Amino acid sequence: MKPRSLFLALGLAASAAAAATQARPSREYTIEQFLATTGISGASFSFDGGRLLFSSNATGIYNVQSIPTAGGWDVYHVVLAP
Numbered sequence: 001m002k003p004r005s006l007f008l009a010l011g012l013a014a015s016a017a018a019a020a021t022q023a024r025p026s027r028e029y030t031i032e033q034f035l036a037t038t039g040i041s042g043a044s045f046s047f048d049g050g051r052l053l054f055s056s057n058a059t060g061i062y063n064v065q066s067i068p069t070a071g072g073w074d075v076y077h078v079v080l081a082p
Contacts, residue, residue, distance in 0.1 A: 041054070
């Protein structure tokens with residue numbers, strides 16, 4: 001390797017190491033922001049593939065919800081009768 005290329009490679013490695021050691025400031029959240037998160041789990045497509053069913057606590061209680069696969073956010077709450 002040529003001396004010039006060696007110095008260039010060492011310089012780039014040193015600058016990359018210095019950039020990696022600089023700490024990024026962490027973002028802090030209020031308790032209200034933390035508790036306002038929405039959990040989504042258990043996604044599955046409907047039989048005809050027209051809707052996506054999932055469980056979400058967007059209302060504060062976990063419910064089964066459904067949205068169209070064609071797009072949009074037309075949410076339906078699925079109610080199971082006893």
